[in-house]
Each structure stands twice: as C-alpha cells, then as structure tokens.
Amino acid sequence: MTQIDFGLVLAQPFFLCSLILFAAGWFISFVATCVIGNLIPLLWVDIFYNLFLLLGATLAVATNAVHNYRLVLLTFIAGSLTLLFVCIDGTIGAHNWSNVSRFSAAAAGFIFQSFVLIFWVVYFGAEEESLAKQTINGFTMPRANANANDNPTTVGPTTIVSPQPQHHQINMNGHGSPMPAHAQQQQVNGQQNYSSVVVAPTADYAYKARALYSYEANPEDNNELSFTKGEILEIVDNKGKWWQARKPDGSVGIAPSNYLQLI
Structure with a gap:
C-alpha cells in the first residue's frame, strides 16, 4: 500500500507556497460564497471542485505519484480554470446586487486560485529535463534523519552481502x-x-x-x-x-x- 509522506510536500518549497496560496484563496472564496448564498449556484460547484483538486494534488505529491496522475491533474486543472474564469466574471459583474463587497471578496479568492493553477500547469506538466522543472527542483530541500550521523550507522552486527567489497x-x-x-x-x-x-x-x-x-x-x-x-x-x-x-x-x-x- 502506498504510504502518505507529507515530508515530501514540505521538502518542495515552491509547491508548498503555491499550496498555501491556493488554500488561502479557496478559504476566502468559500466564506464569501457562504455569505452570497444561492444567488450564483455555480460558485458552489467551483468551491467543491477545487476542494477535491486541492486534496488530490496534495496526495499526489505526498505519495510521490505525480508521474502516474500527471495527465489527470492537468485535466482537472484545465476544468477548474474554466470554472474559475466564469465565476470571476460572474462575481465581478455583480455590481447590480446589494452588498457588492461580498462578491468582490469571492472574486479575489477565485483570482488567487487561478494564479496558482497557472503555476501548477507548469509544475505538473513540464518534463523533468525542462529548464522550468529543473529550476523548481533546484529548490528541493534534502530531508535528513535527526538521529543520523555524518557516516552511515548500523544497528547490531553488520552483515556483508559480498565477502569482498567490489x-x-x-x-x-x-x-x-x-x-x-x-x-x-x-x-x-x-x-x-x-x-x-x-x-x-x-x-x-x-x-x-x-x-x-x-x-x-x-x-x-x-x-x-x-x-x-x-x-x-x-x-x-x-x-x-x-x-x-x-x-x-x-x-x-x-x-x-x-x-x-x-x-
């Protein structure tokens, strides 16, 4: 069974920062949509859609399965961007509604999410050999065991696989x-x-x-x-x-x- 290791998320600063921004934008739009209610039903579709996208992208990185679900993630990102642009247009154009500030807050949250998704298109879609992916991977932080010494350690007697080191x-x-x-x-x-x-x-x-x-x-x-x-x-x-x-x-x-x- 695939193990979930959130240390893989913490070890990638670029993705971690984008994840925090996406979560912040999602939370702002969620609160604003709760205040708006059912005036624009499509907003709720986007809220739940992006929640599953947020969880899916996090789990893909935490299980190191991005290379297996890359096309799936890119497909869902494309669908989310389409929904986001429609929701942004609907909330910004809602100047005839009363209490315009709640629509502006929702639009701000959706814009935050759209910026992150544009970055994710590069993050999940670029090949490992590309300049963009190599630049992002260049900021990956190695994870070390806090109890590890400078030299390899062994527990108990050492068993040598080969009688002579080759x-x-x-x-x-x-x-x-x-x-x-x-x-x-x-x-x-x-x-x-x-x-x-x-x-x-x-x-x-x-x-x-x-x-x-x-x-x-x-x-x-x-x-x-x-x-x-x-x-x-x-x-x-x-x-x-x-x-x-x-x-x-x-x-x-x-x-x-x-x-x-x-x-």
Missing part, C-alpha cells in the same frame, strides 16, 4: 543503460570514478531520493540495485559516487548517485 565504475555505457549527459560530467579526462561500498542491510536509512533516470544493474554484480525513473529509494548516506539504497519492496543494494536526487 569496486564499481560508472562509464559511458553504464551497467546495462547509457549514462545521462549530465552524469558524464563526473568523468573527467577519461578518468574512472571508483567507490567501494559494503552493503549492510541493517544500516540506518536516513535519506530519501528520487530516481532521475532508470538504471539496470550489472548482472555480474549482486550488489547493484536496479530501479526505474521516478522511483523513491531510501538512502543510507549521501556521500560518494555510489549510495547504499533500499527499494520499497525491501531489496537492498548500491545505486549510482548521479542517477538520484535527494528529496
């Missing part, structure tokens, strides 16, 4: 998959990056990381871990070229750090 190399071909262009920067002047990692299943997984690219483990090395783009891995330590990682299914191994992004 050296792992990231090259132009990768291990079963090509290396992304930006990852090749870690190879300078043809020199090879080596890192010895001893896999300890009982280690303290203090970090989480999102896979930026899919990776296929070397079949000749049982220590390596395969994963797919967008998958969330638990990480022991964020130092070195290879990180000890654990997948949601419990499998443990090492993964190339330039394929991962801390969240």
